[in-house]
Amino acid sequence: MTNSEKALQMHEQWNGKIETTAKAHVNSREDLAIAYTPGVAEPCKVIAKDPDTAYKYTIKANTIAVVSDGSAVLGLGNIGARAAMPVMEGKAVLFKEFGGVNAVPICLDTQDTEEIIKTIVNIAPAFGGINLEDISAPRCFEIEERLKELLDIPVFHDDQHGTAIVVLAGVINALKVTGKAKESCKVVVNGAGSAGVAITKLLLTYGFQNVTMCDINGIISKASPNLNWMQEKMTEVTNLEGNTGTLADALKGADIFVGVSAPNIVTKEMVASMNQDAILFAMANPVPEIMPDLAKEAGAKVVGTGRSDFPNQVNNVVAFPGIFKGALEGRAAQITEEMKLATAKAIAGLVPDEELNENNILPEAFDPRVADAVSKAVKELI
Numbered sequence: 001m002t003n004s005e006k007a008l009q010m011h012e013q014w015n016g017k018i019e020t021t022a023k024a025h026v027n028s029r030e031d032l033a034i035a036y037t038p039g040v041a042e043p044c045k046v047i048a049k050d051p052d053t054a055y056k057y058t059i060k061a062n063t064i065a066v067v068s069d070g071s072a073v074l075g076l077g078n079i080g081a082r083a084a085m086p087v088m089e090g091k092a093v094l095f096k097e098f099g100g101v102n103a104v105p106i107c108l109d110t111q112d113t114e115e116i117i118k119t120i121v122n123i124a125p126a127f128g129g130i131n132l133e134d135i136s137a138p139r140c141f142e143i144e145e146r147l148k149e150l151l152d153i154p155v156f157h158d159d160q161h162g163t164a165i166v167v168l169a170g171v172i173n174a175l176k177v178t179g180k181a182k183e184s185c186k187v188v189v190n191g192a193g194s195a196g197v198a199i200t201k202l203l204l205t206y207g208f209q210n211v212t213m214c215d216i217n218g219i220i221s222k223a224s225p226n227l228n229w230m231q232e233k234m235t236e237v238t239n240l241e242g243n244t245g246t247l248a249d250a251l252k253g254a255d256i257f258v259g260v261s262a263p264n265i266v267t268k269e270m271v272a273s274m275n276q277d278a279i280l281f282a283m284a285n286p287v288p289e290i291m292p293d294l295a296k297e298a299g300a301k302v303v304g305t306g307r308s309d310f311p312n313q314v315n316n317v318v319a320f321p322g323i324f325k326g327a328l329e330g331r332a333a334q335i336t337e338e339m340k341l342a343t344a345k346a347i348a349g350l351v352p353d354e355e356l357n358e359n360n361i362l363p364e365a366f367d368p369r370v371a372d373a374v375s376k377a378v379k380e381l382i
Helices: 003-014 029-035 041-049 051-057 081-099 113-126 139-150 158-178 194-206 229-234 247-251 268-272 292-297 320-329 337-348 370-379
Strands: 063-068 102-107 129-132 155-157 186-190 210-215 256-259 279-282 302-305
Touching: 041 051, 063 081, 063 113, 081 102, 081 320, 081 370, 113 139, 129 139, 129 158, 129 320, 139 155, 139 158, 139 194, 155 158, 155 320, 158 194, 158 256, 158 279, 158 302, 158 320, 158 337, 186 194, 186 247, 194 210, 194 229, 194 256, 194 337, 210 229, 210 247, 247 268, 268 292, 279 292, 292 302, 320 337, 320 370, 337 370
Parallel strands: 063 102, 063 129, 129 155, 186 210, 186 256, 256 279, 279 302
Antiparallel strands: none
């Protein structure tokens, strides 16, 4: 039986990967009177007077919504709200298993930006945070920015920031392995959607000064046609020399390649044209932009992918559970840029310098230290 066949079989057996479990047990009339009417009126009255006490008397304190419109699901694209449910359920499982955070999957049957924003604002009172998931660019940028303005609970688009945080953590350690300095590195990010934009922003915030973005048409510059509003905004801080050309042109003399794009688009010749001891994060799934063995043969020093069957897996699960764990425990109103940087550094710090090597730059997803280290980094900045 293949993994695909087993996954389908298990999803049918599970009939949904999560369930509601009651903490309050109702075994007598007194139990019923306390958990429901008339006793339930007491916390209701307290919350009505002081809404903040909802964190004391309800699940809001440790529960988030995982919200998607099904427009950009994994590698499947725009498959709609109903088909996105297995992914959102899976995300809820990861939040609970890795961070101890309750998560409720919510798939919205609309891809209208205003409707999505309004719906999330209206359901927000029940939750301590909102994790946006698999919403296509550029709508995801506006949705997140608007929600951060409208809500007093953390809003986090994992496809953007979770990916960016883990990439930066890996890059921090890859620089140690190669002896390269961020200030002198030329970085190429291929893929100008939600993940690519967020990765670029965080790398710039960390101190990289020479970053070029590429998309399916090649190098992105101010002269590029048909850019969306976010891509146009990124031309103000990337490719400052105004270069044009293909991805192959961009990679000549580059030190770092980060791919969140498409399979098999980087060749050995392109890697060989990069600087010595190049760093490549080829994260297209399930087939990366270049297979690790080919990249190594062409001279790359450190190679990471999104896959678990190769070294240096770049996996969001080392970031998002701990981020929300810390944000909820610390009652953060937002996930700030400083928190993202601190989180990346905390993840990188879990691999001791003496254990760092070209095949070991990131902690494993199942490392029990991860969620606590990440949540601590977040709470220290609240």
